[in-house]
Amino acid sequence: MATITLKVNNVVRRVEVEDNEILLDVLREKLHVKSVKAACWRGECGLCTVMLNGKPVKSCLVLAVEADGSEIVTAEGLSGRPGELAPIQKAFIEHAALQCGFCTPAFVVVAHYLLTKTRGKVEREEVKEYLSGLICRCTGYKQIIDAVMDARKHYGGEG
Amino acid sequence: MDKPHSGGEYRYIGKRIPPLDAYEKVLGAAEYTFDLEIPGMFHVKLVHSEYAHARIKSIDYSKAIRVPGVVSVITGRDIPYRVGIYVGDRDLLAIDKVLWIGHPVAAVVAENLRAAEKAAELIEVEYDPLEPVFSVEEALRENAPILHENLDKYRRLPAFNPKPGTNIANYFKLVKGDIDKGFAEADTIVRGRFKLPYISHAYMEPQVVIAWYRYSGDIEIWSSAQSPFAVRSLLSLSLDIPAGKIKVNVPYIGGGFGGKAGLGWEALAAMISRHVGFKPVKLMLSRAEQFKSAPVVPGMVAEAEMGLSRDGRIVAYRAKFLFDSGAFADYTVNISRTAGYACAGSYDIPNILCESYAVYTNKVPTTALRGFGHPENHFVLEHMIDMAARELDQDPVKIRSRNLLKPGVSTTGTGVRLREDAGNPQLVLERISDLLDWTTPEVDPERPWVIRSKGIALSVKGPSQPPNASSSAIVKFNEDASVDVMVGTSNFGQGTVTGLAMMVAEAFGIPLEKVHVKPLRSTDASPYTWQTVGSRGLFTDGLALLEAIEDAKRKIKKIASQALKVDEDHLEIADGKVYVVGKPWISIPLEKIVMGYQFPDGTSVGGPVIGVGRHIAGLTTYLDPETGQGNPTIFYTFGGTGVEVEINILTGEIKVLKAVQVYDIGKAINPLLLEGQAIGGFVMGMSRALYERIIFDEFGSVANPNFSFYYVARAKDAPDNYLIEFVETPQMDGPLGSRGVGENVMISVPVAIANAIYRATGVSIKELPITPERLVKAIREQRPDLFEQAFKAYIDSMV
Numbered sequence A: 001m002a003t004i005t006l007k008v009n010n011v012v013r014r015v016e017v018e019d020n021e022i023l024l025d026v027l028r029e030k031l032h033v034k035s036v037k038a039a040c041w042r043g044e045c046g047l048c049t050v051m052l053n054g055k056p057v058k059s060c061l062v063l064a065v066e067a068d069g070s071e072i073v074t075a076e077g078l079s080g081r082p083g084e085l086a087p088i089q090k091a092f093i094e095h096a097a098l099q100c101g102f103c104t105p106a107f108v109v110v111a112h113y114l115l116t117k118t119r120g121k122v123e124r125e126e127v128k129e130y131l132s133g134l135i136c137r138c139t140g141y142k143q144i145i146d147a148v149m150d151a152r153k154h155y156g157g158e159g
Numbered sequence B: 001m002d003k004p005h006s007g008g009e010y011r012y013i014g015k016r017i018p019p020l021d022a023y024e025k026v027l028g029a030a031e032y033t034f035d036l037e038i039p040g041m042f043h044v045k046l047v048h049s050e051y052a053h054a055r056i057k058s059i060d061y062s063k064a065i066r067v068p069g070v071v072s073v074i075t076g077r078d079i080p081y082r083v084g085i086y087v088g089d090r091d092l093l094a095i096d097k098v099l100w101i102g103h104p105v106a107a108v109v110a111e112n113l114r115a116a117e118k119a120a121e122l123i124e125v126e127y128d129p130l131e132p133v134f135s136v137e138e139a140l141r142e143n144a145p146i147l148h149e150n151l152d153k154y155r156r157l158p159a160f161n162p163k164p165g166t167n168i169a170n171y172f173k174l175v176k177g178d179i180d181k182g183f184a185e186a187d188t189i190v191r192g193r194f195k196l197p198y199i200s201h202a203y204m205e206p207q208v209v210i211a212w213y214r215y216s217g218d219i220e221i222w223s224s225a226q227s228p229f230a231v232r233s234l235l236s237l238s239l240d241i242p243a244g245k246i247k248v249n250v251p252y253i254g255g256g257f258g259g260k261a262g263l264g265w266e267a268l269a270a271m272i273s274r275h276v277g278f279k280p281v282k283l284m285l286s287r288a289e290q291f292k293s294a295p296v297v298p299g300m301v302a303e304a305e306m307g308l309s310r311d312g313r314i315v316a317y318r319a320k321f322l323f324d325s326g327a328f329a330d331y332t333v334n335i336s337r338t339a340g341y342a343c344a345g346s347y348d349i350p351n352i353l354c355e356s357y358a359v360y361t362n363k364v365p366t367t368a369l370r371g372f373g374h375p376e377n378h379f380v381l382e383h384m385i386d387m388a389a390r391e392l393d394q395d396p397v398k399i400r401s402r403n404l405l406k407p408g409v410s411t412t413g414t415g416v417r418l419r420e421d422a423g424n425p426q427l428v429l430e431r432i433s434d435l436l437d438w439t440t441p442e443v444d445p446e447r448p449w450v451i452r453s454k455g456i457a458l459s460v461k462g463p464s465q466p467p468n469a470s471s472s473a474i475v476k477f478n479e480d481a482s483v484d485v486m487v488g489t490s491n492f493g494q495g496t497v498t499g500l501a502m503m504v505a506e507a508f509g510i511p512l513e514k515v516h517v518k519p520l521r522s523t524d525a526s527p528y529t530w531q532t533v534g535s536r537g538l539f540t541d542g543l544a545l546l547e548a549i550e551d552a553k554r555k556i557k558k559i560a561s562q563a564l565k566v567d568e569d570h571l572e573i574a575d576g577k578v579y580v581v582g583k584p585w586i587s588i589p590l591e592k593i594v595m596g597y598q599f600p601d602g603t604s605v606g607g608p609v610i611g612v613g614r615h616i617a618g619l620t621t622y623l624d625p626e627t628g629q630g631n632p633t634i635f636y637t638f639g640g641t642g643v644e645v646e647i648n649i650l651t652g653e654i655k656v657l658k659a660v661q662v663y664d665i666g667k668a669i670n671p672l673l674l675e676g677q678a679i680g681g682f683v684m685g686m687s688r689a690l691y692e693r694i695i696f697d698e699f700g701s702v703a704n705p706n707f708s709f710y711y712v713a714r715a716k717d718a719p720d721n722y723l724i725e726f727v728e729t730p731q732m733d734g735p736l737g738s739r740g741v742g743e744n745v746m747i748s749v750p751v752a753i754a755n756a757i758y759r760a761t762g763v764s765i766k767e768l769p770i771t772p773e774r775l776v777k778a779i780r781e782q783r784p785d786l787f788e789q790a791f792k793a794y795i796d797s798m799v
């Protein structure tokens, strides 16, 4: 058992964790952060992806103790302003880039990171490749890719 | 909705409107059963059989029960119930006998999941192995071991026909015309043997249920289930609890595709809750359990024969489908029935004999998937037609055109005259071939070992449901003249809810923002609908909703007529107001009416407005047990797929370059969301065609229960180039003329891909998935010359 401190979507949280507990479980079960989903618990679906100190990680592959002292952002904190949407989230809505919505929190987090990192200068094939670490069973991906391409303009690219 | 708003055009219907629940979903704020917690709830972990077929000698959980946090261990004998939607063949936990590797034999209940998981590993079960059967062929053998000795004692609906004493869970036969005469008249006969693997729905939210059996005898359930009312009625039937004492809640659902239809794990969770002292319990499957223990999608083998006249008329069609239902067939019996009655697809065939079986084997049980029965029977039929076209040296589009059902003229396979307004299959076919640009295959001049080819396949489907399936809807006005729309149909992203809300906004001329459809479905607060399956939601619940709208309008007009002292017949509702016909300057806003009207002197009339509507299937019938003739469905949606693919003859790799999807849906209510269905359905179909298969090892155990070895299509695999079109031949009794389409969009995709390969190479692929290894092997067997030629071209290009 250890006590770790995390800043989750701008709120400081302290929590007791077991040595072998994964970050995903601590976020969802102990801190009740439900904007992180999961569908495989072994690094294959990507739906548990969160931003950890500015980088996307699959939270089922990270031990909670390793995340001690770090800053975590999920879909609900993506814009940095509670209740507001990041541009990529708006684009997902406009393009109807979601159906059941279970994969959506992870897709917006990863797409937001890609667009931020590249300042919106990214080609369709790169987007497709980059998002291939995540599974969406409903949409067939096209509207997701369209949304990302369209949102580029809000991150400094051409859109 | 005869009256669009005052401008004469629809304001919402037909417009590209994003899903109403998108805001919550992009924030990750939409709540799924997966996310729900109840203070004090226990967690359940299942223990699974390690044998495919065995008697349980003993279950020793003495070690497990001592793990800190563990509160109870339950076995099948504690809860000896049988459940199931069409046939009640499922146990909650194995009773005395296990039927597959993965069959739950015990449930560990603990204060937290980790303790439950730890304890589950400490349970020791002793088995007496029995001989297993792993294939339908084995299971049908004379002296095959029998999985369900008490098959005749199970509760079942009258439409199903099990054969007690065998492993046949259902037998269905469709007979039309005279099959022998038909084949005697044929000039050409083509034959094929087809095989489809077991696959997984791979919905992203696993099956998960919270159940709370209360001291009062009431049960409350929260479940990731498509059909809360079916869950309630099946719980009531199988546990013998009055329906009114059961409440089933369904919040957002993280995908279902049919795999969460009927009854899931709710009965088990409810009985566990009772067993642990009437405390809430949560049971959630892991991804591995989704492959090994949860119902997956049945495999199939089929044999078919098609007889044609020289000029390309199909004169006889015979098919036999054997569905591998696994250990339980509660839903799969209906897959076999549906594959049978719909075997002739979109074609007018005078002589038909289709037999279909659901067969028990010692493998993981199966259930419905998007369009069930149709992807299977169309994979056979639509490829047979291409084989016939090649045999007769005819064009695959022309031969289809020649044989298509003619609305108003032809009789379907089940002997019903196809209604005049059933759609326009000829136009669908024409549009697919135009959009696809139906040219002949070409070799890539840069890489002569790569061929580009185009393939086509049609589909037709209507909901496969009991003849009396019904729905209801309520529109309830709020003080600000906003409307709560209450429907039973569930929301897993199909777009139905948004479409329904658009209909309400349109009908009253109010902004869409003033129409509220709450995410939660609950059996005691939502109006009844049979199930959310079969592409029926917008049709059946839409019709109920339109009736509710009319009811509310009548009530509004009655109040307004008293307020304005004008006859009700002279009033109309538009733009959020009640008008006098011909004198639009005399009106009252809905706000002043919908809670009752108050006169200037303070007196009042009317009261809060609630409109109620309902729908029942009506003219559908049971099918004749001997011939399968009758009226199985409330509508048919015709459509189809065209694909352009790139085939690498040397590596067997297939790349989809272009996808065409055309469906006659009567009326496109929301093209944006319809395209979402057409694209999502295409990729699911493509993934099934190229990648997906559950692999069983020699002991009957699932060898690939994860997304590394069970590959589903990713973004990089998906095509970008879509041409999607919706034909709009109105269905006179459909809501705004529309028909369902959610499943249709997947049915013809795998066979269109197989047909594209066949067209370019003459290599017939009758087994899915079309993996590179399988394709190369088939090319080398069926067209060694082609392979040699490609290989030579490749070598030449190197030097």
Ligand code: FES
Residues within 6 Å of the ligand: A037, A038, A039, A040, A041, A042, A043, A044, A045, A046, A047, A048, A049, A058, A059, A060, A061
């Ligand atoms: S849950 Fe972490 S990658 Fe699937």
Ligand code: FES
Residues within 6 Å of the ligand: A098, A099, A100, A101, A102, A103, A104, A135, A136, A137, A138, A139, B204, B254, B255, B493
């Ligand atoms: S929207 Fe359902 S999994 Fe992506």
